[in-house]
Amino acid sequence: MRTTYTRALAELVPVFFPQLLFRLNDQGQPVFPDFVATIKPTTFAAGRVFGSGKLAPADYMVELAEGHIAPPKNLNIRTIQGLADERLFRFHIAQYLRRRAADWATRGFKETLVDWPALNARSKFWSDQQRAYWLNWQEADGHVSPPGERDATAERIMLRELLRRVEMKVIQENRLDVVVRLHTSLPPGRIGLAPWPNPPGDTRSDMPMGPNAGETEVLIPAGYVREAYDANFTLSPDGKRYIPTNTNTPTVLPAPGLPFSLVFRAEPGAEDRILRVASAYEAASKRRISPPAFGPLRSGK
Known part of the structure; x- marks a missing residue:
């Protein structure tokens, strides 16, 4: 492609979400070591200073956007979507219940x-x-992130603006009609049990780029799996928490099994194009299987 997602991120992150490059992982270390190796010592968080290079962060951003510096090796649309825990759910549910009444x-x-x-x-x-989980939401006193913590609401707004523009840049500069990708390479986990374990700083399961970008996306089944390897919870080495762990024990599913889907997306305002392409794929592939209680829709002819 003429413009890749990585190239689009390199150009747009310095404008719409430069804070991404200053993120620390759960161990308090920088998520993007290539960035740290290039900039001079800089405060990333209270009491946390990193940097072993010579460039000021602002100058690094200019060089990155202009293509004079290679982007960090792990800068991609997966690693940037790790968001702080949001607190607005406490507000929105209370507001909804009051308005409903x-x-x-x-x-x-x-x-x-x-x-x-x-x-x-x-x-x-x-x-x-x-x-x-729900009682903890009830007992929460506020929905604003405490001083010194990442602001989940601001992060979601900045990420949305960044992702929308990245997607538009890739689609328009490559003259694409739609973007098609695999929804997730893993079947959904059992509700209420262990989620899929993710590598540090990465995402293996569903990557919600469409929802995070505020874009319309259509999912069409591309096939079905009859065997799943559900993760289990195991006690962490320090004995303080349970962590999701992969297993080698298969779970056999009744026919047709769990669907895995292709995701069809386009830039905002092109929903008609998404529907045309997605419906054409569904009709041609014939992989969608109607649930027993919800048969095929009549054409109306």
């Missing part, structure tokens, strides 16, 4: 599900872990 009141009905305590009291949970 007000809407019912205008129609003459009294809705008693009006807040977090009522929601949790009337909910059923599939595990103690899920119950604790």
Whole structure:
């Protein structure tokens, strides 16, 4: 391709999300060591100074955007999508419940599900872990990140603007109609159990670029798997937490199995093009299998 995703990131990260290059991993070390090796000592976080090169970070950004410096080896659309834990869920659920009750009141009905305590009291949970998760949301006092922590809301806004422009740049400069990729190379894990373990600083499972970019995407089944290797929880070496771990024990699934899909995306405003291409692939591949309770739609002819 004339313009790759990596090249688009190199040009646009310095403008829309330069904070990405200053991220630290769970061990407190820089996520992008190539960046650190090129810039002079710089504060990345409170009490954390890194840098063994000679360039000022601002000058590095210019050289990166102009293509005079190679981008960090691990700068890609997977590694940049690790976001801080968001806190707005606490706000949005409370707001939704209040507005929902007000809407019912205008129609003459009294809705008693009006807040977090009522929601949790009337909910059923599939595990103690899920119950604790929702009770923790109820007990949260605020939805603003504490001083000194990454701001999850700001990160999502900046990432959205960055990803939208990266996608548009790749599509338009390469004169593509749509972008097609594999949704995920792994079947979905069991609800409420261990997720797929990811390598440090990377993503093996579903990469939600479309949702994070605020773009429309269409998923069409490309096939089915009848055997899955579900991850398990194991106790961490320090004995303080459970971590997801791969297993070699297969789970055999009834026909047709779990679908794996192709994702069809285009730039904002081109949803008609996505639907045309995705529906043409679905009709030609004939891989979609209608659920027993939801048969094929009639054409209307």
